[in-house]
Amino acid sequence: MVQDLLNATTLASIYVLFALGMSLVWGTIGILNFAHGSIFMFSAFIAYLVVQQIPLGMPAVIAIAMVSGALIAVAMQYLVFQPIMKKAKNPHAGELQLVIGGIGLSAIPISFAQRSTLSNPFGFSAGTFETQAYTIGGVIITNVMIIILIVGLGLGVGTALWIRNSKKGLALRALGVDPEVSAMMGIDRPKLALATMLYSGALAGLAGALLTYYFNSITSESGDTLLLKAFAIIILGGVGSIFGVILGSFILAFAEFAVLLYTNGSWVTAVSFGLLFLILLIRPQGILGKKEVRRT
Amino acid sequence: MLEVTDLVVRYGPVQAVSDMRLTATPGQITLVLGANGAGKTTTLRTICGLQRAVSGSVTLNGQNILGLSPSRIVRLGVAMVPEGRRVFAPLTVEDNLRLGGYTASRQDNDRTMAEVYEMFPILHERRSGVSGLLSGGEQQMLAFGRALMSQAETILMDEPSMGLAPAIVDSVLESARGIADSGKAVLMVEQNAEAGLEIANDVVVVSRGEVVYQGSAEGARKNPELVRAFLGDAALTDD
């Protein structure tokens, strides 16, 4: 039982890492980034390519993935999302345009990685990091799990507190409510958007590297799976709420875990969509979301 | 001092503002009157950088600000109280004020926030409450306070009385007068000509994007027929 709770918490931390950046970007600068999964995968892929050449340890691999993720995200923002936002006639048209731009973008790295790996799984086995399992009171925990728990929950709570208490965090929340009035307040939206994308990309890279360590290998398509779950998590918790991401991640992870433990498992995909559908019917603003949040 | 000269703004092929001329002077309220669609809001939006102009100039104390980004313009000292107040509804009153002071220093913020609370005690009372739950009048006060927080010397107000109960309109416009009296230059767009003229120093009447009358508010008050003629004319296009 303790083991199951620990495992489910680890899964929740993974979800937090992935969904955090996505929620931040959607809830503040209003970009529902369909390419987030691609950034996640491709950052890990770049780290994999480097590790194939030079056997590196975990910190270096994570650093490479984070820098890659940040650069890809910034490039996407600069080349695609920002121009779309600038041109959008109204926020509603812009929203869809951004989604489409993200869809197009996501196809590119996936295709490159597929070509290169022939869709075979890839991982960091060429690196120097070794997974170690420890047994404490009958509960098995690995060093990767410990890192994921600390990093995932730490970054989740840290980001949430930062958004809640810092000046820039306040500015981001304001952007999420009303970009135009935010601009009247002197908030430089394009600059802040670029910074947010950079952070979100770095988080995606971090998640990519840690997940590859945790699962031992991922494939070019791994990001898409998480993307759909992240939608559920973000809406579950409430768009724009970072604590909501943590809550949503836990709910989804524990719900999936319960389904897998107590049923024959085949309905597990339906859990995320079912939860998503249900929450939208009952409480569309999400569990922690505020009703007035403008971005719909 | 804010000066707008020969401003032309278009939405695609539609000319929204043509040859607009305005001035806003410290300590004074310049009232812009005109029917719906006359180009008033567009003018304000252009001044604070939200809308691009085709030609003309907007200067602040002689320095050109036309074409700068909104955030740059706030820093130079022009703040906006937008139409419909548009407070950040899910955020607290205090967070709204802090956002108003986004470009200002911490000391300025602390000082101005105290002043705002003094001016609008109700805001202090509800400072940790969600601003979306304030009444219309309270939200308007918050929008004023938010603009003041930026330390801007010029404040643009877009229809501050819109949607408010008649009883509150007077007190809101009184506050606007108070802001001007504290030395700010106020450029106010109003539909409620009568109430607006009570507090304004100068008045500009626009119709179909053009200035059709310009003069002192006092003069207009003394000769209401004059203004009504223009407003009536402009109002006709509404149908």
Place this chain on the structure above:
Amino acid sequence: MYRSKKHRLGVAAVGLSAVLTLAACSSGDSEDTAATAEATEEVVVEESATEDTTQEEAEAAEETCVLPPGDIKVVSIDSMTGPAAFAGILAEKGADLALKEINASGVLGDGVTMSIELLDDATSPDEAAAQFSKAAKDPDVPVIMGGVISSGAVVTSPIAEKEKVAVVYTQAGSPGVVIGDYTFRYTPPMDSYWGGVGSYIEEKGIKTMSVLYANDNPTLIATAETALPALAADLGFEILSSTGLPNSTQDFKAPISKILKEDPDAVAVLMVGAQNATVVSQMRESGWEAPKELLGFAGIENNFADIGEAAKGVTWASIFHVDSPAQSTQAFVDAVAAEYDGEEASNYTAERYDATYLVANSILAACSTDRQAVRDAMADLTNGSITGALGDVTFENQDARVAGFVVQWDGEKMVVLK
């Protein structure tokens, strides 16, 4: 009619891999097979052996069958991009190699060559169908080779039946693929040979088993839901639980936890792609070590490169192995190594290589590029046993069957257990 070409084929194959000869000669009787098996060892013997059996007939036929000079265009639809590209690209290497051998041998006749127009379905059923229907409506295409994805094959098979053109698939292990006279499959469905691990199960004294399978992959479903229960009934072991998971599952801690509580002797892992590596390594992290067993399925080795040591001891049944004792397989393995820079041959390459020979042999046997004649010849050829890169292959209703090997991952590669 098709028998008449035996002689030509036999002679031509001398300088070649034995596959062509064997495929053509083995029209079903065991004597033929025995003779040709001998033949692979010694070229001279082989030639005479072939002549012995069919000399008269062959000589008579020699005169009658001459394919008109020119290029015979066969269309191949395969997944060269997209998630199934790893299989498609390897498969096409087999087709290319076979084609090169066939054309170099001149076996098709003077001035007759065969070529393959390769169309990429991008792992999309719709694209597969679009290309297939185009090829099927082109009367100049005598026969089609079909792609690796089942979801594409179930759509293209009715087109083949409707347009009356033979199609040979490799992979595409789903039901609904081999549906009539014109559909052939050169990859045995996994559930037909998975039972090969039965001996291993008995040897290890496995009494209880838990199964983890991908519930959205037809092949793996069939293996988990049909082949395994049948095997369990046969050998008398018990399946404690069978957990079907969708391909979106990434973390397997929950089902693993469930299985650990059941404490079976063996766990069968029948997942897709990277999931296998994750399951196996998470099992190991949870302390699943010998004598507890892990069983897998054909092709699982492609996912083990990154977990290496953790997958050591995973055992499964495979239709192909480079260390297979079969002469024909060894000839093929050498040919692949020679052609592709020392590359190790894979099952995908082997299947398509054999399928390409089947196509060429059918055209030769029919002595025509007429669709109906080619399909009839192919039906006749697959009526018996064909020996090739996959070793001895028989067919059940135009669907391949092989005995298979029990193989195991030794930490770096797969090795044959027996």
Place this chain on the structure above:
Amino acid sequence: MMGWIDQNEFLIGSTLTVFLLAISIQIPLRLGVISFASIGYYAIGGYGTAILMTQYDVSTWTSVVVASMAAAVVATLLGLIISRLNGLYLAMATVSFSLLLSAIAVNGGSVTGGAVGLFGVIGDITIWHTAGIAVVIIFLVSFTERGKLSRRIDATREDSQLASAMGINVTAYRRLSFPISGLIGGLAGALAVNLKTAINPESVNFTLVVLALTIIIIGGQASWIGALAGSLFFVWLPEILVFVGEWEEVVYGTLVVFAAVLVPGGVVGVFNDWRHRRSVARERPKVALLEAAAGESDAELTQSRSGKDG
């Protein structure tokens, strides 16, 4: 010509069914409802037809009609229960509705054929029938793109509050869009399963959601011509891109990105903008009046409305 049609029957058939699916998404979209439930309707139409034809030996056309009607009924119910939502929230709810149906398809046992799906759906619908149905739907849809109805639809989308003020029953319009969308989406699925003879969960998953969305946005949201242009483009793109071989996906992604950034109105939008500019230039005086009437904050609306008036 006939030879070419014969050879490309599958692609033409795909274009038509994808077009119907796109129309099914476009109808609510024109009212400002971003709904991907059409994928679910498509699944209901497709699976319904396949189940009726292969398991109950119902005739082809009866199956198609019954399955499409079933999709319309489900759509109506869905429209009622998610009527509170709008924007991307509604989009998400409809995506999850569609993917839930896909999960049901996987777990449906012998009824849906599980992961293998259903195959051997051989009916007597030809490409000409499909084309005929598409033409009828184009004919009906084109009615909504002209005159008063078109203006009402545009107003509902661009500014629902203003539309309500103008006396348009926004809720009724939006609610009505669901059964219509459901019927057309179900029809698309029913015809597609007859074309492909098979249906499986993979063919109604998230990829189809993405494809449908890109078709509408790239083609153009405002008119059936946009849906048709998008369908043609995306169904035939792989054919056109054969020469780029393995880089097809990269080229596809890049094209989509370019379209999203450079032509927000879609391919058809570009054409309309050009036509629009010409008509506006001719109608300048009228425009100014209308602009003043509509209020400057709604300049966009004014612009499109005046363009159509002129």
